Amino acid sequence: MNIPELRNKIDHIDDSILSLLVQRMEFVEEIGKLKRESNSVIYHPDREKEIIDRLANQYTGKLKKEAIEAIFLEIFGVSRNLELPEIICYLGPEGSFTHQAAENRFGAVADYISLPSIKSVFESVETGRAKYGVVPIENNQEGMVKETMDLLNEKNLFVISEIIIPVNFCLASKHNGIQGIKRIYSKDIAFQQCKGFLNDYFSGQEEDFFVQVDSTSRAAKLAVEEEDGAALCSHIAAKIYSLPILFDNIQDNDANQTRFFIISKVENLKKTDKDKTSLAIKLKNDDKPGALLSLLQDFETRGINLLKIESRPQKDTNEFKFWFFIDIEGNKLDQKIQELLTKRGDEIVFLGSYMNLC
Numbered sequence: 001m002n003i004p005e006l007r008n009k010i011d012h013i014d015d016s017i018l019s020l021l022v023q024r025m026e027f028v029e030e031i032g033k034l035k036r037e038s039n040s041v042i043y044h045p046d047r048e049k050e051i052i053d054r055l056a057n058q059y060t061g062k063l064k065k066e067a068i069e070a071i072f073l074e075i076f077g078v079s080r081n082l083e084l085p086e087i088i089c090y091l092g093p094e095g096s097f098t099h100q101a102a103e104n105r106f107g108a109v110a111d112y113i114s115l116p117s118i119k120s121v122f123e124s125v126e127t128g129r130a131k132y133g134v135v136p137i138e139n140n141q142e143g144m145v146k147e148t149m150d151l152l153n154e155k156n157l158f159v160i161s162e163i164i165i166p167v168n169f170c171l172a173s174k175h176n177g178i179q180g181i182k183r184i185y186s187k188d189i190a191f192q193q194c195k196g197f198l199n200d201y202f203s204g205q206e207e208d209f210f211v212q213v214d215s216t217s218r219a220a221k222l223a224v225e226e227e228d229g230a231a232l233c234s235h236i237a238a239k240i241y242s243l244p245i246l247f248d249n250i251q252d253n254d255a256n257q258t259r260f261f262i263i264s265k266v267e268n269l270k271k272t273d274k275d276k277t278s279l280a281i282k283l284k285n286d287d288k289p290g291a292l293l294s295l296l297q298d299f300e301t302r303g304i305n306l307l308k309i310e311s312r313p314q315k316d317t318n319e320f321k322f323w324f325f326i327d328i329e330g331n332k333l334d335q336k337i338q339e340l341l342t343k344r345g346d347e348i349v350f351l352g353s354y355m356n357l358c
C-alpha cells in the first residue's frame with residue numbers, strides 16, 4: 001500500500017475510535033451526574049489503574065503498557081473534565097518536572113495553574129481555588145523535600161495519590177542534528193546531571209557554549225527562538241515549546257526518580273491491595289528512653305510494615321524537639337491502622353492513604 005492508501009485506512013480507524021470515545025463519554029457523563037448528586041469525589045486513581053492494568057494485561061500487540069497508559073490517562077483527563085472541570089495547581093514553572101507529573105496523572109486538557117512555591121500550592125488547595133495540588137515529596141538521590149513534609153503536617157490537607165516519574169533530560173533543538181549547534185541552554189542541575197553526554201558530544205567547547213538559565217523550560221523557550229540553539233530540558237518543556245527532541249534520556253544516572261504527591265481537601269479513601277499511609281507523629285513521652293522504640297514495637301506487633309521514617313524539627317517550641325514523617329504499608333480503613341491511630345497516646349496526624357506505586 002502507498003501512503004495515501006495507508007492514510008485512508010487510518011482515517012477509517014480514527015472515525016471508529018472517535019465514535020467509540022463519544023459513546024464512552026456518554027456513560028462518563030452519567031457517572032458524573034450520579035457523583036454530583038451524591039456529592040462524591042470525581043477522581044478515582046484506583047479505578048483508572050484498574051482499567052490500565054486490565055487493558056495492558058489482555059493486550060500483547062504493538063502497544064507497550066506505557067503507551068496504553070499515556071493514551072488512557074488523557075482519556076480519563078477528558079472524562080473528569082466532563083464530569084466536573086477541575087483546576088490543578090502545581091509547583092512551576094510551566095514545563096517543570098512537577099508539571100510533567102501533573103500532566104502524566106491528569107492529562108493535557110485539565111485546567112492547570114503554575115505556582116511559584118510549594119506553599120502557594122498548599123494555599124490554593126486549602127482555599128479551594130484549585131481542586132488538587134501537585135508537589136514533589138522525595139527524590140531518590142537527594143532525599144525528602146522538607147517543605148512538603150512540614151506543610152503536610154501543618155495544613156489540613158490530604159495526600160490522595162503519589163506519582164513517580166524518572167528525572168530524564170533530553171537535548172532538544174530546531175537544528176537538524178548536533179553538528180552546528182552554537183549554544184546549549186539549561187539549568188545548573190541539568191548540566192550537572194548530563195555531564196557524561198555533554199563530555200561525549202560537546203567536549204572542547206568554549207565556556208559560553210553552555211548558557212545557564214533559571215529553569216529548563218526557560219531553556220526550551222530560548223532555544224526555540226534560535227536556529228542553532230539547543231536546550232537540555234524535560235520532555236514536557238520540549239513539548240510546550242514544540243522543540244524537536246534530538247537525544248532522549250541523556251542523564252548520567254538512570255535511577256534518578258522523583259516522587260510527587262497529589263494533595264486535596266478531601267481524603268478520598270479507597271482500599272486497594274497495595275496501599276500506603278503517610279502519618280506525622282509527635283511521640284508522647286519523648287523525653288523518656290524508648291519512646292520511638294515503643295512506636296516501632298507497636299508496628300511490629302500489629303504486623304505493620306514501616307516504609308519510611310524521617311525526623312523533622314517541631315517549629316512551635318523553643319526546645320529542640322522533633323516529629324516523624326512516617327510511611328507505612330496499608331490503608332486507614334485497615335483495622336490495624338485504625339487501632340494504631342486511635343489507641344496510641346501520641347499526637348498522630350493522618351496525612352493520607354493512597355496506592356503504593358514505589
Ligand SMILES: O=C(O)C(=O)C[C@]1(C(=O)O)C=C[C@@H](O)C=C1
Pocket residue numbers: 028031032042043044045047048051075076079080083
Ligand atoms: O469510574 C468512574 O468513577 C469514572 O468517573 C469514570 C472514569 C473513566 O473515565 O473511566 C473517570 C474518572 C475517574 O477518575 C475514573 C474513571
